[in-house]
Amino acid sequence: MSMNSTMVDVCIGMTSFFVAVAFLGPIIAQIAISDGYTRKQTQLAIILGSLWSYVFWLCIYLQQMNPLIGPELEIKTALAINYFWGDGNSTS
């Protein structure tokens, strides 16, 4: 399994985004919301929400990381893709 720089960037970026939300969200809520009940609920919601969203994104990302099969395209679709999206030899 090879890891290239874009992959690493993406992984670190997304992980840190969700971690930031999970940490900063509750802190902001601690300051901004005065009612204890709403505050606790909001903090829990932010943490749970970011955790589950992160897991979801991560599963999709890891699934596509090492594909075992490739897409099977109709020839005209393949040619259309080649025309509109560029060919396989250019590096992004």
Next chain:
Amino acid sequence: MALFRCEEMALYQLFLQSEAAYNCVGEMGEIGLVQFRDMNPDVNAFQRKFVNEVRRCEEMERKLRFIEKEVKKEAHINIPNNVPDLKQVPAAREMNELDNQLEKLENELRELLSNQEQLQKNFLELTELKQVLLRTSIFFQEADSTRFAAAARDDREHEEGEALLDVEGGASGGVAGGGTNKLGVVAGVIKRELLGAFERVLWRVCRGNVFLKHADIEEPLTDPTTGDSLLKCVFIVFFQGEQLGNRVKKICEGFRATLYPCPEQTAERREMLKGVEARIADLQVVLDQTLSHRTRVLESAAANLPLWFVKVRKIKSIYHTLNLFQVSQKYLQVQCWIPITDIPKIQAALDKGTSDAGSSVPSVLSQVPTKEQPPTFNRTNKFTEGFQTIIDAYGVSSYREMNPMPFTVITFPFLFAVMFGDCGHGLIMALFAGLLIWKEKDIIAAKSKNEIFMMFFGGRYLIFLMGVFSIYTGILYNDLFSKSMNIFGSQWAIPQDVAKTLAGYSDNTDTVELDPKDSFKDKAPYPFGLDPIWQVADNKLDFLNSFKMKLSVILGVMHMLFGVVLSLLNHTYFRKPLNVIAEFIPQVLFLGGLFGYLVFMIIYKWFAFDYTNSASAPQLLITFTDMFMLSAPDDELYSGQYTVQVIILLVGVACVPWMLFVKPTVLYMRHRNPAAGLTFKNLNNLAGDDGEGTEGLISNDELDRENGIGGDDHVISPDTHGAHSSNGNAPGAGGHGGGHGDDDEEFDFGQIMILQAIHTIEFCLGCISHTASYLRLWALSLAHAELSEVLWSMVMSIGLSYDSVFPGILILPPIFAAWAVLTLAILLLMEGLSAFLHALRLHWVEFQSKFYHGEGHLFTPFSFKHIVENPLED
């Protein structure tokens, strides 16, 4: 305010002085935090102390309903449906004032009603008389001409030569001699539909010797009692002789025809007509004035009506509650459940009530120690209320166990979104719910009676979160109304050499399969979500199915492990270390070991295998089944896999007898060996009572004090009466599989064993079936995506596939309309409800069976809230 568990409740005894009782109970109703118990359960409703007051209130309600009915008859008067919530207890003397006021109003209305009826009856009679006078003039003229013709004849018999009409007090002109055989006349009005039958009966009874003439009244007349409009006609009957006359009159009575005296002479008739018309005009004026007076009275009543309803209902409910009290000479007493944190508020309300009543003796609240399970009080705000409702629909949480609601706020919309996963549909859902939230004040004030709409409205925050999460999962599934978005550039591309060879094949529909070795650009996946190329690939489902199944299993195991962790929190709170050792740890080992290993394998396979060694990639499902059958794997994920699997399997299998036998054995040994420092009483509490013992509340603790044993295992003190918080925490929550000893002496080992067996089997088999059950996340998202795609390709594409503007521009709008309606009906409503239901099932069964008992009962405080919010509802 408690979030994770329900409020702490305590049973209190309330002593109220007789004068202050009414006001204090009223204040309790205003704050709505006290649940009273019926202290006189075997007393008949009619033998209770305040039954007369309740009767008076019901009388007042009856009067109010009568007034309401009268107001509703006048369609243009509007009864306001909203009452300002002044939080004021109506004073006791207000009942008398209100009673008198309502009585006066009712009498006035009844009088007006009867007057109106009378006037209308008179009006009807006069109108009919006028009609009779008008029409019969024609008849008499005809009769006159006939008479002149008869008089010209020479006849000996008086009948022929006589005046045709027998007129009282004088013959009309030109007739010689009177006679005994004069014609009598009867004139009146009869309903049109009865006329035919009337004629026939007259003919038959009088043997054809009477002469009937009739004419229709064109305008319909209003019946005074019923208000219906009737079609009537005027008739006049000529007969000869008194006997015939009586018969005719009887027949007219039978057919309910009203008879009117009709003068023979034209002049008299004209005078009468004038008189009648004048009277009709007068009567019309009086009638109008009566109606306008009535309208005024009703309008003023209508404005006050909801306020009166609220007051009367409040008073009635206060007296109903007072009927629950135990009454003695000087004071009333009752037992009530109170949330502990609200005691200062309740005390303040009691003081206010006492001072309002002008009494000097304060009310007394004293705690009653009890082993009963208190009611469950989950405080919610407008946001969490919807979620709490769906949890309570399955079962109200037992007292002080973990409330799944705070977690459900996020996991429920999330699991829904995994099954719904479409940006476009999610956006529509979120916008719809957003609109409901934005307009919520107006919608609440409108008090709509449409049940289905109110159901959607009640769940507006839930639907909004569902929509927002669906947008997120839709972006990740790359599904926008079944189309994919290419934001970051697809990571799959056709290599140039392949493209050159393909150029020659542009006409046929053969397919080419891209090899990840050459076509997977940069060897980096699409950064956020599914690659857009899969949407146009023929083998899309091969890829997606495998992926979504794995995702479902991962999410499912996560959810279930979370549930098991919550059970640990319950065990720690209720201080049951035995449960931690005998239940929690084997559960975690079983679930985490076996299914956690499956999750591990999934993730490991993602990292370890790519296109270079895809030929040797094992199929996980087969590997998992082989693990249970203890056969060596054909393709290995990693070296040493077989040994690891055997160990995990053995640990899992060992957990089963652990779950099954450890706890009952320990309980049995404790029972046999009380010298180990624990008494029966404590044993009972450690094992956990499910008993909702309503056996004498005081007696249990008196027994304790006699034996010098504390009531709880965490408060070992002889004096428990008046102790504050500890008894409120009495863990009455059903200990799963624990001792059912209502009776201290009996220790039913058989029962405990059976319960534990059920629990073990439920958990172990449940693990497998629930994990498979989470695959519905895959199934529903697949169904949704396919439906969406079918709808697009079979409906919308047709509209978009025209090359030229005309006829394209004519066809596209109706096609779009059809597509939009089908999207809303099938994909949003039907699929939405379906995904909602399945997400709910996942929560209720798969998640909650890991930790939730749900054997509590709801806290139903005495409160005026419902009365004030719906003043006109019954």
